Amino acid sequence: MDMQQPPPAIVQVQQPETPPGAPVEPTPIKVDVSQYIPETATAVTLMVTLTPPTGQALIYAPGRENDGTLFRGPRSIDEVKLSGPIIYVKLYGATSFDIQYTNYRQPY
Numbered sequence: 097m098d099m100q101q102p103p104p105a106i107v108q109v110q111q112p113e114t115p116p117g118a119p120v121e122p123t124p125i126k127v128d129v130s131q132y133i134p135e136t137a138t139a140v141t142l143m144v145t146l147t148p149p150t151g152q153a154l155i156y157a158p159g160r161e162n163d164g165t166l167f168r169g170p171r172s173i174d175e176v177k178l179s180g181p182i183i184y185v186k187l188y189g190a191t192s193f194d195i196q197y198t199n200y201r202q203p204y
């Protein structure tokens with residue numbers, strides 16, 4: 097019996113752009129708050145409910161990315177500084193959120 101060796105297998109392994117286990121930065125979700133508070137408001141107090149309750153949300157205004165407020169689930173209340181009628185929400189471990197606007201501050 098004449099046995100032939102199979103051709104060598106050529107395997108290419110592509111390295112992932114992000115190392116395994118490295119955290120992926122979530123995409124910010126844009127929220128327009130102008131229907132709930134005046135455009136002149138400088139800060140708003142929010143009650144944030146997160147699902148699942150172990151999640152977290154970072155909420156900030158454009159231009160204030162480094163001055164955001166961290167909300168931890170299942171429900172928390174805190175103030176977010178504003179720079180206009182838009183805020184952004186980044187979810188960490190949460191799949192959904194609900195915002196209630198409880199109070200706001202305006203310039204004197």
